[in-house]
Amino acid sequence: MLAMDERVDEHVPVEIEKLADSSSTVNTGATEKAMAHEDENEHVPIDMKKLADSLSGKLETLPPLSTKCSIYRVAEPRRCSNPSHYTPQMVSIGPFHHGKEELQPMEEHKRRYLKCFLQRTKVSMARFLTLIKEREAELRDCYAETIHNLGSDEFVTMVLVDAVFLIEFFLRFCESDWRTDDDRIFTKTKLFLVIRYDFWLLENQLPLEISLLTITISWFRADLSGFLPIEEKLFENHFSKAAHFLDLFMLCLQPSQSRAPLQLKYPTVPGAKELHQAGVKFKAGSSKNLLDIKFEKGILEIPFIPVYEKTELLCRNLLAFEWLHDYTPYFNDYIIMIGWLITAPKDAELLFENEIVGLSEELPTMFGNLSKDCTLVLDGFLYSGLLADLYIYRKSPWHKWKATLKQNYFNTPRASISVIAAVILLLLTVTQTVCSLVAL
Template sequence: MVVYQSNSTNKRSRGFRVRSLSHFAERRVQSQKLPSHEDTYPEPGKSKVTEEKPRETRDEWVISIKDKVNKARGDVTASTWDKLCIYRVPHYLQEDDKKSYFPQTVSLGPYHHGKEHLLPMECHKWRAVNMVLEHTKKGIETYVDAMKNLEETARACYQGPICMSSNEFTEVLFLDGCFVLELFRGTKEGFTEIGYAPNDPVFAMGGLMHSIQRDMVMLENQLPLFVLDKLLELQPDTVYQPGLVAQLAVKFFAQLMPTGEELTKMDKVESVDLVGDNGELHCLDVFHRSLFKSTRTPDGKSLKKSMSSRKQQLIHCVTELKGAGVKFRRKKTDKLWDIEFKKGYLKIPKLLIHDSTKSLFSNLIAFEQCHANSSNDITSYVIFMDNLINSAEDVSYLHHCGIIEHWLGSDFEVADLFNRLCKEVVFDPRDSYLSKLSGEVNRYYSRKWNSLKATLRHKYFNNPWAYFSFSAALVLLILTLVQSFFAVYAYYKPSS
């Protein structure tokens, strides 16, 4: 009996609390005037018009619109788009993988300056500045004044407004520029030789160097090359010549090269000659040109970009091409674009894939998508490889042929890397420098006789013993036919 009363009491108390809370919620909804379902989701064909008190007259409204138009016209005429070369990565590219486009260790330039996770590197930048001043025996005023004179031109290299004061922007150019030059100088001469400790956490070939190199080839993390040129020119012991910074950059980024062969001395000289002393360039563009040697295609014809997002196949995958009799071979060259198809053999230079390859290719593709004067060589190459690689089996076979070497966990990860790289890229296969070669491969693939030969070879002659068995059977068949012939011949023409 006591238990029952207690339960009744609890039920009544809970009911009172529920009614109280319900009443409180109703009062709160009324006081806040929350929108009803009809307000939030109006019926089709009806639109809710909220009446507001007129804040300005029609003439004032028209004048404000004219002011906006005039401002836009002034922005267009005052803009220097011919210098624009450092871009914000479009959102459609970075949507699924922001880490590949944003620096994780060091910031260069204004876009990511001051971000919390990059602040620990700032003290090391000032160490580089101190080393530059001690090395050159020049006052800091000389460098700051030189950067001040380049401020307007440098701002024009960046997409969108830079929300920094003149002094802040100049300081970023000076600080980051000295840091980059010290990295270049240490790579060329040796970090211990120029005064850094062997166990330095930054200025050494170990430690954070690989992460720094990866961040320095990101599109949003760049300095105009002419800024580095000017800082290097101010150093008294340097015999300055056009293209020297580009030469140092090529040497610094050599470890990131995805080619299987090391750049020859002649190729390095050619790479430097092509980038020259162009103020529109930066480290990512230098890296791009060192891979493809030029902003033009190998046959010397410029590529025209096409604003087409059609998903077209450039070439069949490895498994399908093997079934049609196409044979794969590694081409011994460091020229990444030098792919050849001849007499059924598709020869491809070796591709080295490491943990920075995805970020590297992603930013190179983003640069080609954004920069009007850039070729689409990297995009063409990556899409070509993406078409070849559909599965881990395709990667395994290319690895067996010596075409792909990777340091990732599995062949599946390599296949997934290529399948994701060009997911949202605007590209027309007809504008690829590999379109002609792909057409030749596809025509070879379409010939039935090639498929039949490949089927016979893969199914019946897939090991040396099959050839011996076939040869023995063929000899036995010939002997049987000869024996039968003489038997028949003796029957119709017996000996006299």
């Protein structure tokens, strides 16, 4: 045995021998430190030693943190105010809500979709599982917390079932011929509507794959873009950089034009109605980017704001993701800005008249509630320059006088005729008076 060991050592590189010698030196130093540490611990109670050993063990088993995480749990303060806006109602996607009892009925539908998918692709399940297993560590790193409740086999299985469910769902959405007679998701309209909203939730995401580009773009074009109008080319441009569906939305919502960061000197703005009375005109913006609000020559241009039943849900999850993922808070600033403009029903009515919003009595309440989840940062607020221009404009007496004249005396053809007639009558009266005085 000794001779064999000597032969093995003959092939050990010199660098490795040096490294081993160096390690021995380090170990000697470590031993001396350990002895000194033991001397220090001589006066520590036994129960404290046990507690220290227990805590040290936990410190040694801490998993490494990844800088690639993009899927988060929503902070409790946000969740408590509106828990239903962050919690899936029908289907779990990913590990955060996996296994919840109230979501179990949909697991059978997931497995049916998986069966159909495998039959169509003619690829073995083992092959798909192997591919996911090879990327398990990378996939786990996408989540902001360690997934303790799922072992390796459970995690890999969950990813396969959920990923195929999404793919099959999008395929059946785009191609009705692929739907089966027993598909209760697409044959039951209400079930379909609830499930599609579950896909928007921050805690209900899977890492996005480039192979999903075509069917995902079709889904966004036909369904999701109606809630937040976004140029179609932006989906394709940002898809490869997006971590998941919600991230894709956020990347597309960046301002189309860069703005110089300014200190916010006027951290509020009157409602739309009050601005209108001060002479500000409103116009529906031509841009499909919601954030492109502009103010030029007395006209406040705002892209059309679509509002549906679940708009608030989508906005809340975008705000939560923007904050947790440390994006520049552009969407946060947009919600604050619109919240200032729509504080009362009269503001919403004015914007409706100018085709900026669909008439909704709930707009002031909705944006007021959303604003509670926002943080106003004075340094670098997206609309700082716009607010400064608005402030200067509405402080001009001339603009307010013109607005008052137009709104009170020239707001209808009949009113205009009456005012003109009164002016003519006044001029005639003055002329007659002057002529009488001259005759004298």
